[in-house]
Amino acid sequence: MxxxxxxxxxxxxxxxxxxxxxxxxxxxxxxxxxxxxPVRSGLARRAEAFRQWREGDKHAAQQTVTAGSSPADRVTAYAMQALAKGFRGPRLESELMRRGNDEVARMSGMIxxxxxxxxxxxxxxxxxxxxxxxxxxxxxxxxxxxxxxxxxxxxxxxxxxxxxxxxxxxxxxxxxxxxxxxxxxxxAQRIESAVGEMLLTDENPPV
Incomplete structure (x- = not known):
């Protein structure tokens, strides 16, 4: 040697x-x-949660999305909890953006x-x-x-x-x-898409 x-x-x-x-x-x-x-997983789970939310079963929707492990699942779960408590408007959107940025920063660590x-x-x-x-x-x-x-x-x-x-x-x-x-x-795109669909679902409840 x-x-x-x-x-x-x-x-x-x-x-x-x-x-x-x-x-x-x-x-x-x-x-x-x-x-x-696992960061891009949970697409089918979130789709099922959005369907349950539209049908009015908000508790089941929250349970469905909380079972996920991806960043989009976590941000969506918070969005559902906040909406269920009546938290809406620009403040909610700002908080969701902050949480999304935190998830991206956590994923980007050491890159x-x-x-x-x-x-x-x-x-x-x-x-x-x-x-x-x-x-x-x-x-x-x-x-x-x-x-x-x-x-x-x-x-x-x-x-x-x-x-x-x-x-x-x-x-x-x-x-x-x-x-x-x-x-x-x-x-990050999954997070943005999930948040957008969640807010749109809440604004357009079933007739």
Missing amino acids: PVAWETLGTGGPIIALLAVLSLFSLTLIAVKVIQLW RTIELIAVISPLLGLLGTVLGMIQSFQELEMAEGAANASVLAGGIWQALLTTAAGLLVAIPAAVGAGLLSARIEGA
Whole structure:
């Protein structure tokens, strides 16, 4: 292991840092996947709750939507509770917007960290390449022209290895952050749609 570490030259510490960032980002992605898995669920449950609300069975509607686990279910459940208590108008809409924003903020936690890892990993790899190239040319200068091509080539591949490592860390992080962000956007749309349908249902009771 020490021999392998020495072959990395100045890129060794950067490779180690990139390995830590890779493990950290993959762990965050796994945690966020588990957290965000149910955020777009409950569409059929909410449709059933809206039907019960329109038919006048408000208690059953609240029980139906409260059983859900998605952000849209939680915001809808609060909307039903507030409407059942006579809380309406701009104040209710503002509170629903606040709760919706809180749900989105909670879902978005740590996404910025994953995006940051995707941004800085290639830069760290490039830094390692630059440091490795500097070291190679310093060795060439110290050899006063006596160094052969294999020595210079060895220094170059060691330097380029850090760039490759940086890209290997950045690509999964960028893909993960993009897919997770898309799922959060979809959940936010579900919240907005559910709130809009709930308010419309309450304004248009059955005749």
